[in-house]
Each structure stands twice: as C-alpha cells, then as structure tokens.
Amino acid sequence: MQSLIDIAVKYRMMLWSGTQNTLVISLMTIFLGLIFGTLLAFMKISKLKVLRWFANTYVEIIRGTPVLVQIAIVFYGLPMIGFRMPKIVIAGIDYERLFTGILALSINTTAYVCEIIRSGILSIDKGQSEASRSLGFSAPETMFFVVLPQAIKNILPALGNEFVTIIKTSSQVSVIGMSELMYAADTIRGISFKPMEPLIIIAAIYFVITFTLSRGISVLEAKLRKGTR
Numbered sequence: 001m002q003s004l005i006d007i008a009v010k011y012r013m014m015l016w017s018g019t020q021n022t023l024v025i026s027l028m029t030i031f032l033g034l035i036f037g038t039l040l041a042f043m044k045i046s047k048l049k050v051l052r053w054f055a056n057t058y059v060e061i062i063r064g065t066p067v068l069v070q071i072a073i074v075f076y077g078l079p080m081i082g083f084r085m086p087k088i089v090i091a092g093i094d095y096e097r098l099f100t101g102i103l104a105l106s107i108n109t110t111a112y113v114c115e116i117i118r119s120g121i122l123s124i125d126k127g128q129s130e131a132s133r134s135l136g137f138s139a140p141e142t143m144f145f146v147v148l149p150q151a152i153k154n155i156l157p158a159l160g161n162e163f164v165t166i167i168k169t170s171s172q173v174s175v176i177g178m179s180e181l182m183y184a185a186d187t188i189r190g191i192s193f194k195p196m197e198p199l200i201i202i203a204a205i206y207f208v209i210t211f212t213l214s215r216g217i218s219v220l221e222a223k224l225r226k227g228t229r
Contacts, residue, residue, distance in 0.1 A: 007197045011188045018184030019205055025101055025180060026167045026209075032106040033166070037113025042143075044118050055114065062111035067104075068172050074104040075176045101173035101180075109166055116158045120151035153224050160217035164210045171206075181205060 008015065044055035062070070078084070078100075124147050132142040152159075171182035179187075185198040192198070 003194065004197050004200060007188065007192060007194060008201050011184075011192075011198075014184045014188060015181070015201065015205070018179060018181040018202070019209075021098070021178065022167070022170050022180040023209070025098065025105065025170045025173060025178070026163075028102045029105040029109055029166050029170070030163050032102070033109030033113045033162075036106065036110040038117050040110055040114035041117040041121065044114060045121060059111045059114055062108055063115075067108045067169055068175065070108055071101065071104040071172055071176060074107065075100045097173070097176050097178040100176060101170070101178045105166065105169060105173070108169070109162065112162055112165075113159070116155050116162060117151065119158075120155035121147055123154050124150050153221075156217065156221050156224065160214060160221075163217070164213060167210055167213065168206060 040055050040058065043051040044059070046052055046055075075097075084096075121143075128146055128150065129142050132146040133139070137146065170180060173180060174183040174186065177183070181202045185202045188198040189195055
C-alpha cells in the first residue's frame with residue numbers, strides 16, 4: 001500500500017497529464033462519434049440505396065476489424081496518401097498523435113453509435129410519425145422533434161455503455177506514443193522498476209472516471225423516465 005502511495009505522489013504530474021489526455025481523447029471521440037454516428041444512422045435508414053450501401057459497408061468493415069489495427073492504419077496510412085496531421089507540440093503534448101488517436105477512435109465509435117441510434121429510431125412506433133405528419137410537421141421536423149427525443153430515452157443505457165467503452169478503449173492509442181494513462185503507466189514502470197503499482201493506480205483512475213460517467217448517465221436516465229411518466 002505504501003508503495004502505491006509513493007508511486008502516486010512521486011509521479012503525480014505524469015499521471016495527471018495522462019488523465020487529462022485520456023479525458024480529452026474520450027470526450028472528443030464521444031462528441032464526434034455522436035455526430036457522425038447519427039448521420040450514418042440516417043444514411044442507413046435512408047430510401048437511397050447508395051447511402052444504405054455505404055453505411056452498411058462502413059459499419060461491417062469497422063465492426064469486423066480490431067480498433068488497434070484501425071489506429072495503426074490511420075497513424076501510418078494517412079501520411080502515405082499525403083494526409084498529415086499538424087506537427088505541433090505544446091506543453092509536452094504531441095498534437096499530431098492526439099489528433100490521430102481521436103480520429104481513429106472516432107472512426108471506430110461512429111459504427112457502433114450508428115447501430116445504437118438506428119435501433120432506437122426503429123423502436124419508435126410508426127404511429128408517432130404519422131400523427132406528427134398529420135399535424136403539419138415536415139419529415140425532418142418529425143424526426144428531430146418527435147422521433148429522436150423518444151429514441152434517445154430508449155437508447156440512453158446502450159449509449160452510456162458505449163461511452164464507458166470509449167474511455168477504456170482510449171488506452172489503445174498508447175501504441176502510437178500518445179501520452180495518455182496507459183502510456184504514463186508504462187513510462188513509470190520503466191523508470192521505477194515497479195511492474196504492478198503503476199497499473200493498479202491507473203486502473204483506479206479509469207474506474208473513477210467510468211463509474212462517475214455511469215452514475216451520471218443513470219441519474220439522467222432516471223430523470224428522463226420520471227419526465228415520461
């Protein structure tokens with residue numbers, strides 16, 4: 001126990017920096033995943049065959065390949081086709097690796113969020129849309145003001161699970177040298193020659209982050225359920 005405290009105190013700045021980077025990566029991935037996942041869900045239920053084909057192909061490919069492989073492809077593959085992230089280092093943060101990690105995780109998360117939102121939209125009774133249209137709402141207004149709000153209530157637990165998964169999956173970007181929590185733990189292990197203590201510390205940090213998020217989503221879900229009643 002004393003060894004854990006000593007490691008946590010001695011390398012607190014490194015752990016704090018790793019925590020900040022993990023939160024930035026996770027929050028940006030959640031934000032982008034929600035936006036593009038929603039757009040992809042609309043494409044998947046579209047009447048245009050080409051949009052459905054693109055969305056289905058994207059989801060199947062992304063869900064059928066490991067996230068670690070996707071990160072490596074984005075990091076090593078994009079420069080090969082002439083697309084390079086800005087090489088900026090501010091306060092010890094390599095933004096080239098940060099942006100690459102966020103992009104790769106967002107590409108992965110978009111496929112899963114797409115399926116969650118699509119299932120939520122399809123779970124709403126068609127009578128809701130028909131009633132809305134009979135009241136004079138357009139198709140987009142019906143989707144955004146009638147269907148989506150109800151769908152979000154249904155899919156909130158699944159979205160919460162996906163957000164928690166994103167936070168834990170963010171540890172994968174350590175393979176490209178991004179100094180998030182897992183990278184910080186590996187660095188501390190190499191410096192201190194303590195193989196377990198850094199891992200236990202970051203496991204506790206991950207738990208605090210994910211538990212807080214889970215509880216927040218549970219509270220929001222309870223409020224929405226109460227509002228529905």
